[in-house]
Amino acid sequence: MNVDKVLAAYIEAALWSSCDDEGVPLDRNYSQEDIAEGSRAKMRADCARFVEETVEDDRTAYALACPASYTPEEMFGHDFWLTRTWSGVGFWDRGWLPEDLRDRLTDRARACGEVWMYVGDDGQIHCD
Numbered sequence: 001m002n003v004d005k006v007l008a009a010y011i012e013a014a015l016w017s018s019c020d021d022e023g024v025p026l027d028r029n030y031s032q033e034d035i036a037e038g039s040r041a042k043m044r045a046d047c048a049r050f051v052e053e054t055v056e057d058d059r060t061a062y063a064l065a066c067p068a069s070y071t072p073e074e075m076f077g078h079d080f081w082l083t084r085t086w087s088g089v090g091f092w093d094r095g096w097l098p099e100d101l102r103d104r105l106t107d108r109a110r111a112c113g114e115v116w117m118y119v120g121d122d123g124q125i126h127c128d
Contacts, residue, residue: 001059001073007047009077011035014043014127017087018117026117026125036124043127050080050112058101065096083109085116 015027035043051059063072075094083090083106091097091105120126 001051001076003048003051005073006051006077007044009074010047010081011043013078013081014117020119030125034125036126039127046112054108058104061101080109084112085114
């Protein structure tokens with residue numbers, strides 16, 4: 001899987017599923033370019049590690065099962081973000097995946113720990 005494509009989808013999911021202090025989804029007023037350099041580097045490292053630690057057979061099975069309306073990298077990036085932030089959907093909620101694969105990917109994503117986006121005093125988006 002192309003890590004940069006996974007990262008782009010991961011960031012996209014982070015922006016539309018995260019809100020500012022007023023409860024407005026971040027993607028209404030911010031884009032990927034508004035993410036602070038250090039936060040973007042952390043996000044890329046997290047995505048790269050997650051892709052690398054996902055065994056090739058699981059990546060292949062995920063890619064083969066992925067709905068045709070999305071690329072595997074898009075779904076993988078979205079699902080990684082949504083699962084590790086305990087959103088209402090994610091790897092565990094993908095009925096098109098075999099249950100054992102859903103469980104492995106969910107466990108692996110949640111083991112990465114939670115992360116959240118916020119607008120810093122500098123007006124940039126940060127993650128912790």
